Each structure stands twice: as C-alpha cells, then as structure tokens.
Amino acid sequence: MNGATKVGAYVLGLAAVFGGALGVGRVVGPVGETPAAASHDAGHSASPSKTGGEAEKPAVPGGLQVSAAGYTLVPRTDVVEPGKPVDFRFSVTGPDGRPVTRFTPEHDKKLHFIVVRRDLSGFQHLHPEEKGGGVWSVPLTLPEAGEYRAFADFAPEGADGMTLGMDLSAPGDYRPEPLAAPVRTAAVDGYTVALAGDLAPGRTSRLTLSVSKDGKPVTDLEPYLGAYGHLVALRDGDLAYLHVHPDGEPGDGRTAPGPGITFYAEVPSAGAYRLFLDFKHGGTVRTAEFTATAGTAAAVPAGEDAPEADGSPATEDAEATPSPEGSHDPGDHDH
Numbered sequence: 001m002n003g004a005t006k007v008g009a010y011v012l013g014l015a016a017v018f019g020g021a022l023g024v025g026r027v028v029g030p031v032g033e034t035p036a037a038a039s040h041d042a043g044h045s046a047s048p049s050k051t052g053g054e055a056e057k058p059a060v061p062g063g064l065q066v067s068a069a070g071y072t073l074v075p076r077t078d079v080v081e082p083g084k085p086v087d088f089r090f091s092v093t094g095p096d097g098r099p100v101t102r103f104t105p106e107h108d109k110k111l112h113f114i115v116v117r118r119d120l121s122g123f124q125h126l127h128p129e130e131k132g133g134g135v136w137s138v139p140l141t142l143p144e145a146g147e148y149r150a151f152a153d154f155a156p157e158g159a160d161g162m163t164l165g166m167d168l169s170a171p172g173d174y175r176p177e178p179l180a181a182p183v184r185t186a187a188v189d190g191y192t193v194a195l196a197g198d199l200a201p202g203r204t205s206r207l208t209l210s211v212s213k214d215g216k217p218v219t220d221l222e223p224y225l226g227a228y229g230h231l232v233a234l235r236d237g238d239l240a241y242l243h244v245h246p247d248g249e250p251g252d253g254r255t256a257p258g259p260g261i262t263f264y265a266e267v268p269s270a271g272a273y274r275l276f277l278d279f280k281h282g283g284t285v286r287t288a289e290f291t292a293t294a295g296t297a298a299a300v301p302a303g304e305d306a307p308e309a310d311g312s313p314a315t316e317d318a319e320a321t322p323s324p325e326g327s328h329d330p331g332d333h334d335h
C-alpha cells in the first residue's frame with residue numbers, strides 16, 4: 001500500500017468522526033476507501049476539507065497545522081506560566097479573516113480542546129465556553145514547564161470538521177519524559193482498562209477497551225458526550241491527531257454500557273501512538289492512557305507474533321481480533 005493510500009484511508013477515518021454532525025453530501029471515497037469504512041460513512045462527507053475532486057491529493061493528518069482550508073487558530077493569551085491557572089482565550093478565524101461565531105456541534109459540543117505536552121504527558125480534554133464575538137475561553141493550567149500542543153476540533157457551520165493545532169509554551173526547565181512502553185492495560189483511579197486489537201497503518205483497526213473496577217467488569221458506564229467513551233490518538237514524533245469514535249452509541253439498542261467499548265481507528269503510518277480513553281462512571285470522567293504501536297509484519301520480531309492478550313507487539317492483523325467481552329454481534333458490521 002502506498003503512502004497516498006494510507007493517507008486517504010486516514011482522511012476517511014476523520015470523515016467518520018465529523019460526518020455525523022455535518023450530514024452533508026455523500027461518500028466520495030478517497031483512495032484507500034474500504035467497504036468497512038464506507039459503511040460507517042454512508043451519507044456523510046468524505047473529507048475534512050473537500051467532498052471530492054481532490055481525493056487523490058495526499059491529505060495532512062489533523063492537528064499538524066495552525067491554519068487549513070481558510071480557518072486559523074488564533075491564541076489570545078500569550079504566556080502560560082507552569083502551574084498557574086489562566087483564563088486561556090482563542091478564536092478561530094474564517095476565510096474572511098473574522099472570528100467564526102457559528103459552529104456545528106459534534107458530540108454535544110461546538111468545540112473540543114485537547115492539550116498535551118510535546119512528550120505526550122499531561123493530556124487534557126477540555127470544552128471552552130463561548131464569550132461572544134467568536135472568542136473561546138477555558139480555564140487552563142499547564143502543570144509543568146515545557147512545550148505543549150493545543151488542538152481545537154470543530155466544524156464551522158456549513159463547512160467540514162477539522163482539527164487545527166497550535167503550540168503553547170510554559171516557560172521553565174523542560175525535562176521531557178520518555179514515551180512509555182506499549183502496554184495492554186492501564187490503571188486509573190482504581191479502574192483497569194484493557195486494550196484489545198492492534199493499530200494497522202492505512203487500515204481500519206478495531207480496538208476494544210474494556211473497563212473493570214476491583215477485578216469486576218464495569219457494566220454501567222455512563223454516556224459522556226453522546227458515547228460510552230472517547231478515544232484520542234496522537235502520533236509520537238509530531239503529535240498528528242486522530243480522533244476516533246466508538247462503534248455504536250448509548251440507546252441504539254445494540255451498544256452495551258461496558259465493559260467493552262469498541263472503536264474504529266485509522267492511523268496514517270506505522271509507529272508509536274499514545275491513546276487516551278475518556279470514560280465516565282460514577283459521575284466522574286477519567287482518562288486511561290496507552291502507548292500502542294502501529295506496525296507492519298516486518299516490524300514484528302520473529303517468534304513474537306503471538307495472541308495480543310499477552311502484550312506482544314502490535315501486528316497488522318487487527319481485524320481478526322475479537323472483542324473479548326462480546327458486547328456486540330460481530331455480524332452486524334463488516335469489519
């Protein structure tokens with residue numbers, strides 16, 4: 001599979017994220033479109049910026065640009081001192097150069113704001129408030145010194161959804177932490193989250209994250225932003241942003257409130273990614289973090305291509321991985 005194909009599939013993955021809120025157009029598949037991805041996309045636009053015509057042009061992954069398709073992320077707060085809360089303000093300007101004031105909500109919010117340090121530590125998923133005149137405001141603390149990346153994930157009214165990214169600096173002595181090794185379980189606040197499935201570059205990868213507490217599966221997850229979980233994936237090295245979403249939603253008659261939450265993810269390239277799962281239980285939203293590797297068969301050392309449950313390195317065979325909890329019927333989609 002060539003590079004353009006991988007990127008094309010990635011664009012389609014983004015369209016799956018944003019298309020539901022937009023509900024415009026039909027699928028005009030970029031190269032690399034798969035029947036599986038198309039089934040998620042039916043009736044939705046196919047690209048964050050175009051609905052066709054430029055399908056052959058390799059797209060830039062989300063979050064790497066401060067300006068795209070005429071829209072620009074403009075900070076209105078200059079310096080953020082480490083450890084000190086600030087009222088962080090910013091705008092999105094449109095093709096006419098003015099702040100955009102009308103957005104199409106996606107997942108219950110007009111704008112999702114993700115902040116993470118360049119070493120992939122300190123993840124925050126925030127929801128700024130509109131202050132009028134296209135100004136967004138959010139209480140923000142950058143806990144430690146360092147270079148941070150902030151992502152705004154939004155859809156201007158009448159336009160396709162997009163993710164723009166900007167740098168934020170917290171002055172001081174920055175001591176980057178090494179990326180954690182790939183793991184299959186993450187602990188947060190007394191909960192354990194187990195990851196099944198593997199990221200495969202350029203393909204739709206099915207991931208199931210299963211939540212348990214005190215060794216017992218959690219079967220009463222609470223909807224958060226219209227889903228039982230939200231997963232953000234950031235690429236190690238440049239923080240390319242991939243916002244993926246669950247298979248099914250609360251109240252659709254087939255999606256159980258845990259313990260398994262299934263996602264479909266498209267990653268544009270091989271390499272390491274950091275996954276951040278937000279889930280809500282007992283009235284509190286928590287984030288479980290994983291490092292996962294999108295590999296190729298060649299990248300897996302001989303003899304280590306073992307079943308995923310033992311924490312072996314990622315393989316390409318993501319779609320063959322069953323959901324460990326059987327929270328939905330594998331027959332009701334075509335992955």
Ligand SMILES: [Cu+2]
Nearest residue numbers: 109112113126
């Ligand atoms: Cu959000």
